[in-house]
Each structure stands twice: as structure tokens, then as C-alpha cells.
Amino acid sequence: MPLGPVRQVAIVGIGITELSRKSARSGLDLAAEALQLGLDDAGLGAGDVDGLFTNVGYPLSIDYDRVAEAFGLRIRAAVQTWSHGRFVGPALQAAAQAVALGTTEVAACLAGVSFSGLGMVGGAGDAEGLRQGGGSHGELPHYGMTAPGAGAAMAFRRYCERYGVDPALISAVPMAMRRHARLNPNAQMTKPLEQADYDAQPYIVEPLRRPDFALLSDGGACLLVTTVERARDLRQPAVIVSGMQGLRAGRDEFIFAPPGLGVFTQGDERRVEDHPVYAMAGLSGPGDVDSLQLYDAFSPNVVFVLERFGFAGEGQALEWLQDGRIELGGELPVNTAGGLLSEAHLCGWGHMAEAVRQIRGQAGDRQVTGCEVVQWATPFGDSTVFTKDR
Numbered sequence: 001m002p003l004g005p006v007r008q009v010a011i012v013g014i015g016i017t018e019l020s021r022k023s024a025r026s027g028l029d030l031a032a033e034a035l036q037l038g039l040d041d042a043g044l045g046a047g048d049v050d051g052l053f054t055n056v057g058y059p060l061s062i063d064y065d066r067v068a069e070a071f072g073l074r075i076r077a078a079v080q081t082w083s084h085g086r087f088v089g090p091a092l093q094a095a096a097q098a099v100a101l102g103t104t105e106v107a108a109c110l111a112g113v114s115f116s117g118l119g120m121v122g123g124a125g126d127a128e129g130l131r132q133g134g135g136s137h138g139e140l141p142h143y144g145m146t147a148p149g150a151g152a153a154m155a156f157r158r159y160c161e162r163y164g165v166d167p168a169l170i171s172a173v174p175m176a177m178r179r180h181a182r183l184n185p186n187a188q189m190t191k192p193l194e195q196a197d198y199d200a201q202p203y204i205v206e207p208l209r210r211p212d213f214a215l216l217s218d219g220g221a222c223l224l225v226t227t228v229e230r231a232r233d234l235r236q237p238a239v240i241v242s243g244m245q246g247l248r249a250g251r252d253e254f255i256f257a258p259p260g261l262g263v264f265t266q267g268d269e270r271r272v273e274d275h276p277v278y279a280m281a282g283l284s285g286p287g288d289v290d291s292l293q294l295y296d297a298f299s300p301n302v303v304f305v306l307e308r309f310g311f312a313g314e315g316q317a318l319e320w321l322q323d324g325r326i327e328l329g330g331e332l333p334v335n336t337a338g339g340l341l342s343e344a345h346l347c348g349w350g351h352m353a354e355a356v357r358q359i360r361g362q363a364g365d366r367q368v369t370g371c372e373v374v375q376w377a378t379p380f381g382d383s384t385v386f387t388k389d390r
Contacts, residue, residue: 004102006100007099007100007227007228007229008100008228008229009096009225009227009228010231010239010240010241011223011224011225011231011239011241011352012044012224012231012234012236012239013038013039013041013042013223013224013235013236014037014224014352014356014357015038015039015353016034016037016186016220016346016349016353017034017037018186019187019188019217019218019219019343020219021116021188021215021216021218022218023116023219025218026062026112027061027062027113027114027117027220028061028066028070028112030061030218031061031067031220031222032220033220034112034221034222035049035220038222038223041224041235042224042234043234043235043236046073048105048106049073049075049106049107049108050073050076050077050104050105051075051077051095051099051103051104051105052064052068052077052078052079052107052110053079053080053091053092053095053098053107053109054067054081054110055080055081055083055086055087055088055090055348056347057083058083059083059117059118060114060115060118061083062112063080064078064079064080065078076103076104077098077104077107079094079095082136085295085340085345085348086247086255086295086378086380087247088295088348088349088351088352089247089295089348089382089383090246090382091109092109092352092384093246093382095107095223095225096244099227105226105230106225106226106230107224107225107226108224109223109225109349109352110221110222111222111349112219112220113217113218113219113346113347115218116218117218134264135148137256138151138255138262138264140263147204147205148256149205149208149213149298150205151254151255151256151262152205152208152257152297152298152300153204153205153207153298153300154263155256155257155258155261155262155263156208156298157207158261159257159304160207160318162315163314163316165315168207169322170208170300171199171211172326173300173302173321173341174193174212174299176326176334176335177296177334177341178192178193178342179193179327180328180338180366181337181338181339181343183366184337184338184343184366186343187337187342187344188215188217188343188344189215189338189341189342189343193211208299208300211341212298212300212341213298213341214298214340214341214345215340215342215343215345216345219346221346221349221350221353223352223353223356228389231389236360237389238389239355239359239360239387239389240386240387241385242281242282242386242387243276243277243278243279243383243384243385244383244385245280245381245382245383246381246382247382248380248382249380251265251266252267252269253380253381255379255380256300256301256304256379257300257304258304258379259273273308273381275309277375277383277384278385281385285310286311286375288373289374290333290358290368290370290371291333291336291355291368291373291375292305292311292326292332292334292374292375293334293335293336293339293351293352293355293375293376294335294351294376294378295340295377295378295379295380296339296340296341299341301378302317302326302334302335303317303318305377305379306321308377308379309375309377309383311332328368333368335351336354337350337351337366355374355376356386358371359387359388371388372387372388373386373387373388374386374387
């Protein structure tokens with residue numbers, strides 16, 4: 001029997017808890033509040049949820065089956081990826097695909113994140129770095145690379161040397177994210193960050209300083225996904241999932257770099273890529289995007305996403321993003337809630353929630369004027385486009 005017809009999909013509810021550096025609450029507790037906030041936002045009840053999708057489980061939080069049990073959910077489609085933020089896009093895409101194919105009617109994309117319970121990420125005691133082939137973020141302890149930022153810093157240094165650009169220009173990224181966060185009452189980092197403040201911060205892995213690294217955070221987030229038809233009968237304007245493309249991998253790929261610049265890559269040639277996400281969404285290309293939300297675990301991720309998806313040419317993005325170009329009021333507002341660098345590290349769900357707010361016109365002082373198209377993207381190549389229901 002062939003698969004049934006594909007149904008158009010929308011985001012109908014979002015919920016985010018209070019965000020902090022350290023909370024006394026458990027991941028399960030944070031997830032419970034986020035789910036309830038999302039249900040209230042959409043005008044749905046827990047009994048409506050029959051799908052559960054997450055990129056966060058043990059040790060950052062609790063696994064999907066215990067979540068369903070604790071919340072009394074009757075789940076008929078579930079996906080839990082490896083517990084890393086990079087899978088936020090694939091988790092949401094899996095939920096959209098499940099709704100489109102009818103294997104679930106209302107999917108909850110849900111995460112309760114407790115970095116404070118996990119402790120240090122990376123370092124000499126990080127067991128992931130000892131795995132065959134190295135750690136999940138490019139750690140190679142036998143070479144002295146014991147922290148996730150080492151690979152990002154190395155890729156960025158290669159980039160700057162290859163294209164003859166000044167690595168100090170990267171300061172524009174964390175300063176932009178901080179300015180956005182200062183307009184977000186739920187952001188962790190609201191202290192001003194200007195050039196002198198940035199320059200006074202210590203290097204963590206040269207040429208990256210402390211503000212170039214993602215925060216560690218505790219908090220919960222939820223996005224509810226259903227069909228467009230059902231969405232139009234609910235409380236909030238439907239935000240359409242218009243286009244998607246998947247996570248890349250291969251011998252020239254590294255998670256914190258463009259193809260050919262990363263720690264593990266076997267070649268060093270950059271290449272021009274096709275991006276089906278734009279055609280799927282009915283867009284002509286990146287020029288149609290009103291706001292870009294991206295996985296900014298490290299400041300250079302912004303540079304690499306801008307080039308990978310064609311917002312700037314090869315070797316040009318670091319200079320392209322200067323002078324407020326990625327800030328509110330600029331040509332391409334990026335991570336308008338502050339991102340992982342200044343809002344919080346919710347393993348990517350904060351970006352997704354902000355994309356929905358922007359499309360709905362509910363971002364307050366951070367609102368991008370006339371926002372109808374928001375793209376989510378990562379330096380590892382996956383992307384989702386959200387559009388206004390027209």
C-alpha cells in the first residue's frame with residue numbers, strides 16, 4: 001500500500017521557561033513547564049499530543065519514554081536523537097515529516113536542558129573525547145584538543161589565513177548577539193558588550209575570546225507541530241514549515257566549519273552547493289530571507305553559515321557582517337533573541353521559538369519589520385524555512 005498524501009505542516013504553539021545559568025529544577029520539571037506553556041499558547045491540551053521529538057535526553061535531561069510516562073502522554077510516534085544541540089534541526093524536521101505523513105497529529109518538540117547538572121563540557125575529564133575517532137565536537141585529547149571550542153578556533157584561524165582577513169573582526173558577532181539579548185527580558189546575558197569590553201575578555205582558544213563561546217544554561221522549550229488545516233482553527237497564527245534540507249556529513253565535513261576547513265576534513269577545497277531548501281519553500285534564494293536564526297555555538301558559526309548558504313561570497317562573510325549588517329535594523333538580522341552566545345543554550349530550541357515569534361509579529365522590541373520568511377540554518381548544512389501563512 002503506498003504512503004498517504006503529504007499534508008502541509010505548521011508550528012502552532014511555543015513555550016520557553018525562565019532561563020538561567022543554574023537552576024534548582026530538574027530537566028523533567030523544566031520540560032513540563034515548557035510543554036504546558038506551549039499547549040496554552042496553542043489552545044491545546046496534553047491529550048492532543050501524540051508525538052514526541054527531542055534532541056535532548058540523558059545526561060542533559062530525561063529520555064523521551066520517561067517524559068511520556070511522567071506527563072501521561074499517549075505517544076504513537078517518537079524520535080530522540082543523540083543528546084547534542086546540532087540535532088535540533090533534524091528533530092524538528094522529523095516531527096514535521098511525521099505530521100506530514102500522518103503518523104502523528106500533534107507533535108511536541110520538547111527539551112528540558114540542565115547543563116548545570118552535567119558540569120563541564122569538554123576538558124580532560126570528558127569521556128567523549130576518548131571515543132574512537134575523537135570527540136563529538138572535534139576533541140582530540142592526544143593532541144591536546146580537549147574542548148569543543150578548539151576545533152572551531154582552528155577552523156576560523158584557517159579561514160582568516162586563507163582569505164587574508166583580520167580575526168579580530170569576529171567581535172562584531174558577539175556584540176550583535178548581546179545587543180539583541182538586551183532587548184530580550186528572558187536572556188541570560190544583558191550586560192553591555194562593546195568593543196572595549198570584548199577586547200578585555202581573555203582568550204579561551206586563540207583567536208576566540210570568552211564572548212565567542214556559547215553559554216551553559218538551564219531551561220525548557222517546546223514547539224508544537226500539526227497540520228496547517230488544524231492550525232488555522234487554533235489560538236495563534238499558523239507558522240508554516242515551508243522548506244527543509246538535512247544534516248550533511250562526509251570526508252570534507254566538520255561540524256564547526258564549512259566543507260574543507262575543518263579539523264577532520266580529508267580535503268581542503270571549498271565548493272558551491274545546491275540548497276533545495278529555498279526551492280522547496282518557494283523562494284528564489286537567500287535574498288528572500290527576512291531574518292536568519294542559526295546555531296551559534298561559537299561566533300565563527302555565523303561567518304560559516306552566511307557563506308555556506310550564499311548570503312556572502314567565499315571568504316567575504318567576516319567583512320560582510322560588519323557595521324551592524326546582522327543586527328536589528330540591518331540587512332539581515334541574525335539571532336534576534338541573542339542566540340546561544342547571549343540568550344541561552346537550549347540546544348537550539350530558543351532559535352526555533354524566536355523564528356515563530358518573528359513570523360507571528362510577537363517579538364516586541366526585537367521585531368523585524370515586515371517579517372514573513374525566517375530561515376534556520378547550521379554550519380553543518382541543515383536548514384528549515386518558516387513562512388507566514390498566506
